[in-house]
Amino acid sequence: MTTHTTRGTAGCGSGPPTDARTWRRCRLLEAGFQESLADAVAADPLFDLHVLLQLLDRGCPPELAVRITAPSPGEVVR
DSSP, rough: OOOOOOTTOTTTTTSSSSSSSHHHHHHHTTTOOHHOOOOHHHHHHSOOOOHHHHHHTTOOOHHOOOOOOHHOOOOOOO
């Protein structure tokens, strides 16, 4: 996985995030997601963040990567 860095992403530059949602959001912002999309994906634990980032590393735009990896309707967290 490629490490992407973006300076100035809110809440991501002042040390390690303290919760999983913030960590997920920071990784998505660093990878180039717009804030609103990063917030929505980070809040949904059914999205596999590693798969999303792998798609981005292969040149897939963030919006398409989210569509490809979107959870099925009715899917639940176990």
